[in-house]
């Protein structure tokens with residue numbers, strides 16, 4: 001088919017899916033070829049105009065072929081002679097392709113290692129990445145699970161959406177204020193004002209967003225607005241009789257959709273676009289997934305939008321930044337390329353068919369995105385633990401930070417907290433801290449695999465055990481005045497004599513990281529929970545792992561012993577509390593689901609019948625055990641996950657620490673006020689295997705305000721540098 005054009009480089013095709021025979025013939029995929037155009041010093045591209053007005057294709061793939069290839073073919077499942085399902089040709093081809101573009105989920109460990117010591121900046125395409133491709137572009141909704149995953153990940157990494165849609169439209173779909181948005185393929189960016197952007201961007205102006213926040217508005221194609229409107233109207237008019245054709249105004253570009261047009265009418269669609277475009281030499285055509293996209297001839301694309309956003313975030317010249325871009329179509333290749341070329345970061349291509357790409361990793365389809373985003377979130381949560389401990393006999397509190405620093409404060413009801421010590425304890429984050437030796441020293445541990453003890457009075461190091469573990473150390477608890485236990489990322493637990501500085505016991509307790517530990521001193525047994533979803537019981541006398549629960553699907557995050565040693569309660573990633581009867585650790589005897597779906601990251605025993613829980617949503621709640629019920633929410637630390645809870649020496653204060661890098665001390669009497677009545681009003685019940693639970697019918701007020709807050713310690717020493725986003729400390 002011959003189609004007429006007035007442009008030398010009229011159509012940029014989405015790279016054609018590669019079929020099996022092609023893969024067999026060539027070991028490498030087709031090279032990427034950028035549009036042939038000369039860039040003028042300004043943003044305007046000069047594209048020589050052809051005299052003939054023929055819309056031809058400068059590539060080998062014909063224009064119509066490109067139209068056909070712009071969406072993957074439906075998957076075929078075949079059966080062999082034995083009537084058993086076999087891998088289709090497409091699956092074989094996909095598997096072969098994945099050797100070059102490995103799954104971003106399967107390669108996650110590698111990704112994290114690469115991110116070691118770096119801050120991730122995340123850039124996401126919308127259609128085909130965060131929402132599935134659907135027939136009606138107005139109905140490309142994002143699932144709630146996807147929204148929740150994006151919201152979570154944006155807490156820790158600066159996150160932007162860069163879409164071909166208009167910025168308003170993509171915001172309508174996503175509705176998350178914590179993100180940055182770039183519409184019209186990056187030609188309409190609303191970004192942060194953290195750093196002044198360079199003079200290269202004269203079109204960048206300061207503005208206010210809907211929340212009244214100051215933003216940078218960058219619209220490099222501003223002058224094209226009237227032209228695009230005009231073209232939009234003409235295209236609507238000229239395609240109005242083509243059944244299924246749809247023209248979408250994306251503000252600085254226009255999409256002509258032919259997904260719902262009968263194949264035999266595709267040339268008519270192309271012809272209509274051609275006829276309209278021939279009068280607009282300053283507009284060009286690119287090709288997306290069953291869509292022709294009309295856009296200004298300017299030197300701007302999603303790759304440049306990524307660079308612009310990095311600059312406005314103050315991250316463009318930092319060695320410790322790792323940008324990741326996830327996208328699915330041809331327009332995303334510009335971003336993949338920019339990251340690949342500068343060895344800045346990497347792209348992840350979302351595609352269910354083999355495609356030539358500048359991405360490094362792949363995901364099969366948008367349904368894999370929430371898992372990937374969740375992995376990113378969990379990694380940073382797991383790697384950036386904040387921890388604190390109260391002194392056993394004085395009004396002192398110590399905190400370990402992601403920077404590897406340790407702080408020591410004196411707190412008081414009548415005065416602001418006073419910082420007594422600031423020690424750079426570890427080269428990587430300081431994941432756990434505990435007062436030891438009756439409060440004379442502080443022990444700390446880190447992914448750098450060392451355990452350090454520091455003199456409380458002077459801050460000087462008493463001893464450092466290098467290579468205390470084979471892997472990153474994650475947890476530390478005191479067992480007695482002179483013994484501590486440490487747990488690492490691979491599930492190994494060690495018990496140490498702090499005076500002798502020697503290891504007394506080693507337990508291979510888990511297959512994944514040790515998330516929490518507690519000590520049953522009477523039984524001389526150490527209980528631990530892990531990311532592998534098990535509870536283990538380590539017998540210190542016999543030096544062996546005495547019992548291990550069956551695997552539960554959830555990660556177990558926290559553990560306490562209740563009911564005078566008869567019950568063990570574990571908090572899980574989905575917010576379910578698992579209750580085990582002492583001695584019967586194989587399976588739990590009870591499950592309490594009321595805190596779900598927010599993970600219970602911290603548990604603290606208040607008395608034999610009540611625990612205080614710290615959840616992923618920042619809520620601190622008082623929970624009764626057997627009968628199981630939420631007695632009342634007692635505080636809201638912030639919107640960030642509560643990392644640890646502890647009582648001060650005299651139980652006057654409850655301390656909470658979260659990813660907002662604040663340590664808050666709550667007046668315990670104040671926050672528990674009224675809860676006693678609620679507790680005694682509950683009749684005791686026996687264990688039940690039911691998921692049912694009682695929740696107090698009245699809804700008590702959640703404490704947020706300063707009236708009950710004794711002291712708030714802002715722990716980060718340099719907020720501008722650390723911002724609210726996390727660094728990966730790596731796997732150690």
Ligand SMILES: O=P(O)(O)OC[C@H]1O[C@H](O[C@H]2O[C@H](CO)[C@@H](O)[C@H](O)[C@H]2O)[C@H](O)[C@@H](O)[C@@H]1O
Nearest residue numbers: 126127133134135137140163164255259289291
């Ligand atoms: O950069 P993106 O966010 O990926 O936007 C690219 C285009 O996406 C939309 O079209 C595509 O998704 C539609 C809904 O699933 C589908 O019907 C269409 O066939 C796809 O091409 C959007 O409607 C376009 O305006 C964007 O340019």
